[in-house]
Amino acid sequence: MRYKSIILSIILIIAVLLSSCTSSQEIEDVGIVLATGIDMEGDKYLLTHEVIVPKSSVSDKIGQGPNVQYVQSKGDTIIDALRNASLVFDKKLFLAHNRVIILGEDLAKRGIGDIINFYVSDVEPRESTLLLVAKGSPAHEVMGIKGGLSDTPGKYLFDLLENHRFNLKARDLTLNEFLRYFLAGENVVVSTVQKIEQKEIDKEEEKPNRTILDVTGGAVFRKDRLIGYYTGDEMKGFNFLIDEFENGLIIFKMSDEVVKDNKFVARSGQYLVVEVKASKTKSKVELVEDKLLLKIDVNIEGVLIEDTKGLNISSQAMLEAVRSACAKKVEEYIVRTLEKSQKEFKTDTFSIGNLVHISYPDLWKEISDDWESIFPDLDYKINVKVDVIRVGLINTPVNIEIDEERLKENK
Amino acid sequence: MKPTITSRQLVALMTTSRIALAISIMPTINIPPHNQDTWIVVLLSIVYTHILLAPLLFLANRFKDQSMIGYLEVLYGKTIGRIIGCLYGLYFLTNAFNASTLQSELVSTSILFDTPEYLIVIGMMITCIYSVSRGVEASLRSVEVLAPVALGIIVILLLFGINNFKYYLLLPILSDSSLIDVNLGALELSSFYSEMFYLTMLIPYLDDKDDINKIYIKSIVYPLGLLAIIVIICQISLGVDHMEHSNFPFLLYVRSIDLFELVERIDSIAVVAWIMTSLIRVSAFLLISVLAFREILEKDERDKIILPILGLILAIMTFWSISSRSVIIYRGDYNLIRVILFVGLTIVVPILTCIVYFFRRKSLEDTLSQ
Numbered sequence: 028m029r030y031k032s033i034i035l036s037i038i039l040i041i042a043v044l045l046s047s048c049t050s051s052q053e054i055e056d057v058g059i060v061l062a063t064g065i066d067m068e069g070d071k072y073l074l075t076h077e078v079i080v081p082k083s084s085v086s087d088k089i090g091q092g093p094n095v096q097y098v099q100s101k102g103d104t105i106i107d108a109l110r111n112a113s114l115v116f117d118k119k120l121f122l123a124h125n126r127v128i129i130l131g132e133d134l135a136k137r138g139i140g141d142i143i144n145f146y147v148s149d150v151e152p153r154e155s156t157l158l159l160v161a162k163g164s165p166a167h168e169v170m171g172i173k174g175g176l177s178d179t180p181g182k183y184l185f186d187l188l189e190n191h192r193f194n195l196k197a198r199d200l201t202l203n204e205f206l207r208y209f210l211a212g213e214n215v216v217v218s219t220v221q222k223i224e225q226k227e228i229d230k231e232e233e234k235p236n237r238t239i240l241d242v243t244g245g246a247v248f249r250k251d252r253l254i255g256y257y258t259g260d261e262m263k264g265f266n267f268l269i270d271e272f273e274n275g276l277i278i279f280k281m282s283d284e285v286v287k288d289n290k291f292v293a294r295s296g297q298y299l300v301v302e303v304k305a306s307k308t309k310s311k312v313e314l315v316e317d318k319l320l321l322k323i324d325v326n327i328e329g330v331l332i333e334d335t336k337g338l339n340i341s342s343q344a345m346l347e348a349v350r351s352a353c354a355k356k357v358e359e360y361i362v363r364t365l366e367k368s369q370k371e372f373k374t375d376t377f378s379i380g381n382l383v384h385i386s387y388p389d390l391w392k393e394i395s396d397d398w399e400s401i402f403p404d405l406d407y408k409i410n411v412k413v414d415v416i417r418v419g420l421i422n423t424p425v426n427i428e429i430d431e432e433r434l435k436e437n438k
Numbered sequence: 439m440k441p442t443i444t445s446r447q448l449v450a451l452m453t454t455s456r457i458a459l460a461i462s463i464m465p466t467i468n469i470p471p472h473n474q475d476t477w478i479v480v481l482l483s484i485v486y487t488h489i490l491l492a493p494l495l496f497l498a499n500r501f502k503d504q505s506m507i508g509y510l511e512v513l514y515g516k517t518i519g520r521i522i523g524c525l526y527g528l529y530f531l532t533n534a535f536n537a538s539t540l541q542s543e544l545v546s547t548s549i550l551f552d553t554p555e556y557l558i559v560i561g562m563m564i565t566c567i568y569s570v571s572r573g574v575e576a577s578l579r580s581v582e583v584l585a586p587v588a589l590g591i592i593v594i595l596l597l598f599g600i601n602n603f604k605y606y607l608l609l610p611i612l613s614d615s616s617l618i619d620v621n622l623g624a625l626e627l628s629s630f631y632s633e634m635f636y637l638t639m640l641i642p643y644l645d646d647k648d649d650i651n652k653i654y655i656k657s658i659v660y661p662l663g664l665l666a667i668i669v670i671i672c673q674i675s676l677g678v679d680h681m682e683h684s685n686f687p688f689l690l691y692v693r694s695i696d697l698f699e700l701v702e703r704i705d706s707i708a709v710v711a712w713i714m715t716s717l718i719r720v721s722a723f724l725l726i727s728v729l730a731f732r733e734i735l736e737k738d739e740r741d742k743i744i745l746p747i748l749g750l751i752l753a754i755m756t757f758w759s760i761s762s763r764s765v766i767i768y769r770g771d772y773n774l775i776r777v778i779l780f781v782g783l784t785i786v787v788p789i790l791t792c793i794v795y796f797f798r799r800k801s802l803e804d805t806l807s808q
Contacts, residue, residue, distance in 0.1 A: 037564070149547055154693050155702065203676070203694045207604075210679035266680065388613030 054081065061095065062181030064166030065142060066131035071101040072142070074108040075167040076120055077181045078147045096178045097171060105145040109298040122151040126185040128158050128202070129220065131165040135246065135253035143209075143251070146202055155204035157188055159218035160246035160253060169220050174239030187242045188218055195240045195275030196259030197267045209251065213378045216245040216265060219256060249374045249427045257364065264364030267325055268355060270308040277301045277329065279356035282428055285348055286337055286427075293426035297333025301353050301415060312382045315392070321379060330417040331381035337427045340418050354411035361409055369403045379405065440642075441575035445649035448640060450585035450635040450785050452657035453664070460665045461546050461592060461688040461708070462764050465630055467669070467681050468770075470623040471615035474608050474678055480616075480666040482624035483631075487658050491565060492633045493788035495654050498638055500795060501504035506638040507733040512802070513794045522787065526635070532621035534723035538715040540758040541716035543764065546603060548689060549709055559757045563766050566721040567749040570728060574643050577725055581718055588666070588714040595708055596667065602675040607650060626760065629780040630718060632723075633657060639726040643785050674715045724752060 047097065064075035076098045098116040102108030112120050128146065130139060146152045161169045170180060177183040191197035200217050208215045224236045243259040257265055266272040278300050286295065305328040313320050331340065339345055368376050380398045384391040394401055423429050459465065466476055501509035506526060511519030542558050550558060569577055612620070650762075658806070672681055672691045681687040690710040695701060697707060724745075731737075731744050795802075 034568075150551065153703075154690070155696055201694075203602075204681075205679040206680050206683075210683060211677050212679075381606070383608040388610045 039329060039390065041280050045395075052119070052121060054398070057116075057121035058096075058116060058117060060125045061179055061186060062127045062129065062170060063122070063125055064129045064131070064161070065105070065172050066135055066167060067137065067420060068101060068167040068328070071103060072105055073099065073101050073165075073167070074105070074112070075099050075170055076171055077342070078118070078120065078437045079179065088103075092299055096170075097118070099167070105142050106149075116433065117325065121142045125152060125156055126181055127188070129166040129169060129184075130154055130158070130160050130217075130253075130390070131167075132161055132253065133165065135160045135248075138251045140251040143205070144345070146337060147206060148435055152202075154206075155174075155201050157185065157199050158199075158202055158205050159188070159220050159242070162219045162221040162246070164221065164246065165227065169222050169240060172222055172238050172240050173223075174237070183286070184240055184242075187220075189242060191218075191242065192274050195272050196262050198245055198262065198266065198271070201228070208378070210249075211381075213381065214250065214374050214376045215248045216257065216262075217240060217248060218378050219244045219246045246374055246376065247368075247372055250363060255372055255375065257367065260360060261364045261367055264360035264362070265376070267311065267361050268310070268323065269310055270310075271305070272303055272306040272308070275303050275306075276305065277327075277356050277360075277412055279355050281336060281338070281348065281350050281352045285345065286339075289337055289339055290428040291337060291426055292428050295426050298333070298335050299326075299331065299338070299349065299352070300333035301329040301349075301413070302332040304416070310377075310379070310382055312379065312386050314387060317427065319383065319401070319405055321382070321405055323361060323407060323409045325361070325409070325411040326391040327353075327357065328416050329353070330419065331415050332419060333423050337424045339423065339436045341422055346415060350413045353360065353413045353415070357411045357413070358409045361411075365407060369405065373403045375402045382427075441573055442645040443575060443578040444582075444645055444654050445645070447654045447808045448637060448644065448653050449660065450651075451581045451718065451722055453588050453638055453660045454581065454588055454715050455633050455719040456661035457592065457664060457668075458712075458719040459540075459630060460661075460806070461670055461712060462540055462686060462713065464669070464672070464681075464687045466627060466665065467678075467687060469626045471619035472678070472682065473614045474514075474610075474673065475615045475620060476623070476678070477608070477613055477666045477670045478612065478672065479620055479623035479627060480669055482620060483627040484658055484662045485625045486628040487631050487662065488655070490628050490785055491631070491654070491658075493650045493792050494634050494638055496653070497642055497788060497795070498646060498650055498654075501623060502650070503642055503735060505640070505642055505729065506728050508636070510791065513791055513798060521523075522795075523730060523734045525743065526783060527621060527727050527734065530635060530639075530723050530727035530730060531752065533781070534566075534727060534752055535755050535759070537716060537719040537751060538566075538724060539759045541712070542760045544686065544712065544716075546760070548686065548705075556757055559760070560719065562720065562755040562757070563749055565717055566724055566752075567610045567745060568656065569717070569721040570749075571745055574725065574729070576638065577721060578640075578643075581722075584714050585719060589712040591707055592664070592668070595695070596671045596693055598697050598704070599675050599691060600672050601670060602630045602694055602696055603671070603676075604674055607674045607677050608670065613702075621773055625626055627779055629784075631658070631662075632780070632784070633661075634784070636722055639729050641711075652710050653721055677741040685688065689731040689805060702805055720752075724748065768783070 059077040062077040065235065066073040067260050077095050078098055087096055089419070098120065099116060100112035102111045109120060139235045146156070147154060153242050157253045173180045175183045175186065177186050182368040188197065191199055194264065198216065198218055200215070205215055205217065220240055220242050222238050223241045225239055227235055227237045245257040245262045245265060246253055247255045247257060263275060277285055278298055280297050281299060307326045309324045311322050313322060334340070338349065340349070368374060375398065379402065383394070466480060473480070497509060501512070504512070507523040507544065510522050513519065514522060541562060542555065544604055545558055546553065551610060568579065635648070637657070641647065641650065668688065672687050675691050676687065684690045690704065690707060692705055695704060728745050728748055731748065732741055735744070738746060
């Protein structure tokens with residue numbers, strides 16, 4: 028009995044020692060980082076951390092006082108800069124809740140291979156952290172800007188990136204996804220952020236303008252270096268090409284010919300908008316007469332969500348015309364992005380090389396080293412099929428008169 | 439009454455022990471052909487493993503009432519049999535050492551990075567030694583309880599990653615690998631399968647000895663089948679190159695899980711599976727090592743010396759090893775030794791033993807009939 032008690036006591040003591048208490052980090056001892064900005068200052072890394080201020084430590088009432096503080100530190104390496112922060116900030120920075128890593132433009136142009144290493148090697152940072160480039164500025168300049176309802180600027184930026192799915196003019200890319208492409212030798216398109224000025228509407232504010240963030244576009248990397256940007260519309264083409272276009276909008280025009288028989292009772296506009304409900308892009312590479320041909324088939328199901336032109340959509344022919352015009356616009360998005368990638372960047376940002384690898388493995392072994400010189404001259408063929416499966420809650424736009432004959436036919 | 443174990447318990451032990459290796463360092467990704475065809479290598483290794491371990495199976499079928507140490511003494515005579523038995527006992531201890539160093543480094547790298555190594559080693563060793571001290575029956579009964587939990591966790595974690603699956607990462611199939619690469623890879627992967635020795639050492643305790651062949655097939659097909667699924671899922675989530683850069687690919691996979699923003703940051707669940715499977719692996723190799731030395735030194739289950747001595751040696755070696763260098767990074771340096779030990783003790787000695795058996799079969803049968 029005595030022997031068992033001793034053993035039991037030892038086990039209990041060890042259980043306590045090994046219950047992670049030795050590695051625990053008390054919340055009052057750490058500064059929880061929500062966003063990180065990385066820049067170069069001379070040959071040193073300049074880190075800017077957005078650290079959350081626990082409400083209990085704010086002496087003011089809840090809702091008053093800042094939610095976050097900013098900590099800047101320099102170092103020869105990322106961990107050096109991170110630890111140097113403890114010389115100027117009283118809490119140990121804790122990266123497990125960091126949501127975004129913002130790279131300054133100059134740093135991104137220089138190359139980021141050396142700094143990514145720390146974020147995937149250390150246990151604390153998460154691989155699900157979003158990676159983005161501060162377009163036209165150092166990273167710290169786009170930090171500390173809160174233009175929405177989110178609690179903190181870091182969360183505001185994170186939520187903006189999450190919102191990209193409503194328009195597909197941007198993308199969100201995690202560290203893990205970056206590495207998946209990068210380590211496979213593919214070029215990556217990373218999210219961007221820039222600050223913009225807007226007129227201040229709130230009359231109680233003293234300043235005439237307010238600064239907000241905009242995440243439109245994408246930063247194009249060749250290997251680990253930034254080489255340029257895609258615009259918002261080019262990102263739509265990009266998202267179609269990588270088969271990640273759902274819930275986005277296709278905004279297109281149709282000729283006046285299609286509405287010439289309508290009786291307008293109010294002003295008509297130019298644009299129609301289809302919201303994509305389901306999209307599937309199938310890309311493949313074929314060898315035609317010893318030349319590679321990229322074939323892109325896009326199938327879209329969408330809803331005609333806005334019609335400023337005043338189309339009589341009750342006719343089958345009209346719906347067909349809408350489909351055709353929408354498909355043409357999608358093709359335009361894709362061509363624009365592909366052309367920029369081929370002619371301006373001369374870089375395959377869509378992993379088309381991987382399609383060659385899959386379809387023609389032997390050929391790929393021969394041309395993989397020269398792929399960046401082959402890609403700019405790659406021929407392509409795009410085929411877009413659009414199905415408009417819903418037209419919303421009205422059958423006739425409010426700016427045209429209802430065709431009574433058609434209503435009778437429908438009865 | 440002699441303790442007995444069921445075939446289900448033995449299959450659970452062999453499966454879980456092999457999976458422990460897969461979900462920690464996943465050696466599969468570091469063997470040829472180092473590309474998207476790795477899962478084919480795993481499936482092919484099922485065939486190679488069956489072939490390579492066939493001599494051990496044959497001997498197990500011939501000596502159903504004796505452990506490996508027992509029939510070595512019968513076939514080679516007491517002195518030579520005991521020397522070879524000692525080699526096997528040390529080999530089992532080496533396997534326990536490999537498993538314990540991996541587990542200690544994994545824990546100290548990924549979760550308890552501030553905890554002193556000696557505490558991790560002491561905690562692990564006390565658990566394993568206690569488990570082994572309860573005897574074969576109790577150890578296998580605990581495996582029967584823990585294995586489904588651990589394997590269930592692994593399967594659930596594999597399903598949780600569905601959002602990240604990119605199936606094209608498995609393509610092209612068998613285009614970048616030569617037939618030689620794939621076969622060499624499968625052979626090398628087979629050399630990681632040491633679990634057959636659980637069967638050879640625990641046969642005397644088996645309640646139904648006619649199940650040996652079934653246990654043999656199941657205990658190779660189940661873990662390697664599950665390993666193929668683990669490799670495929672990690673590959674289509676992370677990509678081959680990303681996996682190869684990682685010390686713990688399965689942990690990396692679990693860290694990347696984000697299912698509809700509801701299921702994320704569930705590394706601790708994977709750690710539970712790791713700890714369970716690794717403790718089973720370390721305990722099982724320690725157990726058969728103890729059984730081997732007890733048989734060589736003619737001690738019975740009441741012996742209180744061998745287990746503490748082997749446990750202490752294991753603890754000191756583990757502590758010394760993980761305090762001096764990273765076993766994960768430098769494990770490649772010992773690969774040749776591992777392969778030599780595998781070839782020697784899993785293929786060469788059993789084949790020689792089979793040959794000796796054929797020559798001595800007649801005299802053995804006469805002795806047994808007398």
